[in-house]
Amino acid sequence: MKADRLFKWTNIATIWLWLSLFALLPIILVLITSCLENDPVHLVRWQFTLENYRALINPIYFKVFWHSFCIAGLCTLICLCLGFPFAYLLARMQSKYKSLLLFLVIIPFWTSSLIRTYAIISILKAKGLLNTVLLSLGIIHKPLSILYTPSAVIIGLVYSLLPFMILPLYANIEKLDIRFIDAARDLGANTITIFARVILPLTLSGIVGGIVLVFLPAMSMFYIPDILGGAKSLLVGNLIQNEFLSAHNWPLGSAVSMVLTISMGLLLLIYRRADKIGQQHESISEI
């Protein structure tokens, strides 16, 4: 059995080595960098400081965080409002085309969001399709300027991230037992009550899963604001990118990253709680 042990330990060692070198160590390095002083020549000076974190309370950075939070939050909300009915209808549909329809959601999920973002430009630009159509129909008399505004960024983010909301919701709603809804209706519940007391609690884990999958990338996808938003709408992702590649202030960029990572961690904690509650609901409903 010497060969077995060799096999086992070579595998474990390979995986551990790779992940600790290229996943664990880099994250620790970010943490360390975020506590170092900035040096214009050598990037960092080996001097412990919490100045970078304090700098983030500065109104300029705080504004970026807040702005980014609002844009990502709004984008998540729109995705949820558009995605939930869609996922629900799709999951409840009885049609031989159902798998094809699901497949049509998976295609955008897989396609590069860069390419899809680019596709939006030709529609939103001043002489783009949207304006051409609206002008020729006489609905508007002056071209709308949507491109390079925060609205364009939100449209772009929703367009890129909507599949990430739909797919977890779909998976969750498909498992939902239709008999609960029937039972609630038999017991006299109206549509709103059924939605609030039956459907919502049972699909909570899917909803929170979707929110996490949309909200996090929305904060860090720097190229969508870059392409669609012009210089005006900076997101946390752009802030990190600027600090690292243009301003060369790595410690500050690292501090921003740490804050982003920690807020992500908190969100995930909420997600796990919601998942547990969801499971409890399921186990209750099994009884």
Next chain:
Amino acid sequence: MNRLAKFSYLTAIYCFFYFPIIILIVYSFNNSTYSSLWHGFTLDWYKQLGDDTDLAVVALHSLEVSVLAATLATCIGTLAATCLYRYLFFGKKLLHGLMFVLIVSPDIVMGISLLILFFLIKMQLGFWSLLISHITFCIPFVAVTVYSRLTGLDKNIFEAARDLGASDFMSFRRIIIPMLWPAILAGWLLSFTLSLDDVIISFFVTGPDFQILPLYIYSLVRIGLKPELNALCSVMFAITLCIVVVFQLVLRNKEVE
């Protein structure tokens, strides 16, 4: 009426998904540089694309990195899933946690963290740094795909193999790989597309000497609109579409089994 409302809602969302892409593809055949009106059919942009030697080099780079990264990540990810499934070892929980963190951590944080690492070990940014980064972010996706399939297997198979004198390596080669090949292939395809389309992480870990396709597209998009870009994006879309179709067929086969 109710049916009609449902139908129109679904249609509206599908239009939202596909309209921009269809427009992009239509424009890639439009015989006009700037206009958004139709000026006749042309294949000129595709011809220009074919003649663009820069682009050919960049595309080849991308393909090289994606194939290698997907293959290596599949090997490591499959082994990782097997270890997590079969063995008890020190730090197993931590490994699970690390995989989870890797999947959910924002791409941009991963990008800068790897940038710091490469800077610290004084590694030239280029092919190798890019390959390492892509392998790293693909591993957990493969591991999760394979692991979820492994948990569906009957554990007795391994007991039986052991009773018949098979070593662990033998059961890996003769049982796990043949029984899991759909999941392994699915993991490979997933890694391949993730790697081919990645912008954020690559943005930080590649150097000027080694340009890849998504970053090339990104720089073109930022400079301004070129009709060739429509053609290029259409081609990229077609490639991804083919991969998704294959992926779905693989998954369906898995279900039939």
